[in-house]
Amino acid sequence: YLLSRAETACPVLAYPAMAFVRSIRRCAEKVPDVFMQFGLEQQFRFVSHPGVMAVSKILEMRTIAQMRASFTQENIEEMKKFDPELARKAQIAYDNKLPVNFQQLELIEDILPRLLEEKKQLAGAREQVSKLPVGGPYELPKSADVSACRPIPVQKDIQGTLMELPEAKYPGMTAQVVPGIAKVQQIAGAGSSTAPAKK
Numbered sequence: 001y002l003l004s005r006a007e008t009a010c011p012v013l014a015y016p017a018m019a020f021v022r023s024i025r026r027c028a029e030k031v032p033d034v035f036m037q038f039g040l041e042q043q044f045r046f047v048s049h050p051g052v053m054a055v056s057k058i059l060e061m062r063t064i065a066q067m068r069a070s071f072t073q074e075n076i077e078e079m080k081k082f083d084p085e086l087a088r089k090a091q092i093a094y095d096n097k098l099p100v101n102f103q104q105l106e107l108i109e110d111i112l113p114r115l116l117e118e119k120k121q122l123a124g125a126r127e128q129v130s131k132l133p134v135g136g137p138y139e140l141p142k143s144a145d146v147s148a149c150r151p152i153p154v155q156k157d158i159q160g161t162l163m164e165l166p167e168a169k170y171p172g173m174t175a176q177v178v179p180g181i182a183k184v185q186q187i188a189g190a191g192s193s194t195a196p197a198k199k
Contacts, residue, residue: 066151066160068099103165110168114159117148 040060059067071094079087089108093100098115100108108115125144132138146152150160158164163174 068101070099114148121148
């Protein structure tokens, strides 16, 4: 009614009235939740749900989560062209249906039992978490066993961390480079069945 009265009274007034009506209509629409920026080196921005933002930020924190890839047989065949040894290790991961990163791939023959146990424990934890009631509390059930999962916040060793590969290749080198890691290794050694070497 307002728009038709403005058009008949003065054609010039029709435009502000029309803009006002459209802006009210636009205010009634749902506003996007979050303007998201993803990536450290190659940034890319998009609009998304706040939950997506939280997960994306967690994935960027390299000390909390590590990216892992699942190989396909085509990937492995391409690897054979330039590195047969790496392709052999990738085949082990593929045969056991394990997602791995390249540090784990380097040590896969040594850490395969732990990775298989971790896969089993994560499957059990996912099943228990999926049964949590809607609305929370969203906490990991106390019955969930994640002792083989690495990295985790309460671990006292360097398995699954960025220091695992350097320590395997150059034993003792990480204790010299990273302050405090020797103390962590001593604590881990004290908790295991073998006592740490005395200096």
